[in-house]
Amino acid sequence: MILPAEVTVKNRVLLTLLILMVLADLCLPLLTDAPNRLISGQGISLYALLNSHSAWLLLPFCVLVALPLAPQILRTHVLAVLCATLLLCGFCLLAGLTAQRLAGGDDSLVRISFGGAFWISSGLCCLMASDAIARATSRHALRILANCLVFVPVAVLLLSGQLDHLSILKEYANRKDVFDDALLRHVEILILSLMPAVVLALPLGLAGFRRPRLRHALFSVLNLIQTIPSIALFGLLIAPLAVLARQLPWLAEHGISGIGMAPAVIALVLYSLLPLVRSIVAGLEQVPPAVVEAALGMGMTGSQVFLHVEMPLALPVLLSGIRVTAVQAVGLTVVAALIGAGGLGAIVFQGLLSSALDLVLLGVIPVVVLAVIVDSVFKFIVASIETARA
């Protein structure tokens, strides 16, 4: 293609993402069509789906193609975010409508699932949106908020029932109660393990910060725990907890046994300690010594220095530590399903055992979404604290 001399590409990132999207949509199926949930399906390409009813999908795409050549000002970036959001929404709607057409009817066994092109295209849409948001504003809190807004149209589609005939949502409809319980249990395990982990990590981190020799020993132990594979640690806890529960019946009465929540929560707390303690020590270490000296020199007591100076200054680093830990725990909780703790992992493993890919996805996607939400919430809090001080 020969471009006129005065036309130059001003946004190579967007152009690259668009080219990748075209390639993916040309080479990979957008959706797959299977006669039932256990058989792998036939691919349906985007090309086959584009007709007079679905040509509107091309509109945001065409606008996006023009944008790398436009002057890179705020208006261009906002337009890019809008088009990427619309395109993402459009892909979902196209999938939903196709599923309605091919697998509609309550007794239909036909399964329409997402294909490679769908995953890649929606991923690229998110990247385009987040790149444009980053170009549009440098304020962290605003960026996080805008990134969340990109998913609002998709959420609306989901809630309006337009996507209900897709295979993954059929799996959801079949297991609505199980899924809701699993999601609740997942969050429950997360909170039950994060709270005690933070409560334990605070004094440990403080002690480690004040006494360098203790810190060395502390980190050695915590590092050792971190190297134990998660399945092994869950397994290791079964025997001692089972013995404990047998010896002390009142423990068993409170639901503590070798399998289930107890070993899962204990293992997650142990895993969470290293990143938490490390972030507390790192947070306290980056408090300038001059500030502490000034605080002591003006007559603050030790606890006043900690409360008014060290803690607030260490807080952003500490919150980042909690963020990393929480995201890690969201993932690890999946594995905890293997020892009967429940949670979304139970759905994942059920899907794996019955080789129903869409059931696996039904477990995995909420885990990813949960991780992203936890990540964004903490990032938002840290960004707000930092903006307040700027």
Added chain:
Amino acid sequence: MIEFHQVCKQFDHRKAVDHLTLTIAEGEFTVLIGASGSGKSTTLKMINRLVEHDAGYIRFAGEEIRSFKAEDIRRRMGYAIQSIGLFPHWTVEQNIGAVPQLLKWPRKRIRARVAELLELLHLDPEHFRRRYPHQLSGGQQQRVGVARALAADPEVLLMDEPFGALDPVTRAALQIEIARIHQLSGRTIVLVTHDIDEALRLADRIVLLDHGQIIQQGPPASFLTDPANDLVRDFVGRSDIGIKLLSLEIVAHYLRRGEHLTGQPILDSFNLREALSAFVARRVDALPVVDVHGQALGVLHFADLLSRKPAA
């Protein structure tokens, strides 16, 4: 006001302060000077118990400082340091109000005091009150640091190389500021520095330390006219002792009143060093002198600089 008697302090078998005896009178501007490792900072920090002395006694207002709670004694003394140590997460107002807050002053009184101090240090209260330290220049930060040290009207102001990290222009401006504050309030000030010019400019009394011992103490001029040994001579600078001597005296004391001369005048508040510079630059041996209002006062003769005897 503050009394050291045979005070010793060791860090890991190294003597930082060695049998130091020193009295700091009320209202006096004392400058502790010495090379790094001379024990000057340690001496200062022992006054507010950031460093505890090993032997001897230190009295504050007549009482051994250990009879006070460390926090209490620190709240009675202002403390300003080189790296300033403003709280980055607090506004200028909160920073300055820190000690009054610890002393549980009512909110209104703290607000008024903050405004008063910002004005004293030539910072516009409405403009700076709500700013955060990182929004200020180095000089403005140190002004806030000094204001914070002065906030609760302390009996003593302790300053540990407070202007060390500032550029020469800002440093000179703050030196004038602190000299003015000392004149206005008559507060006892103890300042640590390694800059002999700063010491000569500010001090009522200089205490020169080396290896934790006092080598010489006395008024600034005595260091120039009567150095105790070679170390003092090296410290004040052998080659420009004469220039430094001139910088301690002002034109007003040397001019011959009643004489008249035409030409570009100099101010009577100039020190003799500045006058010398004018003599050399203009290649003359007499200069007309005026006061700040431009009123002719008399004539300064080059020869009178050499006699160094104030005109009657």
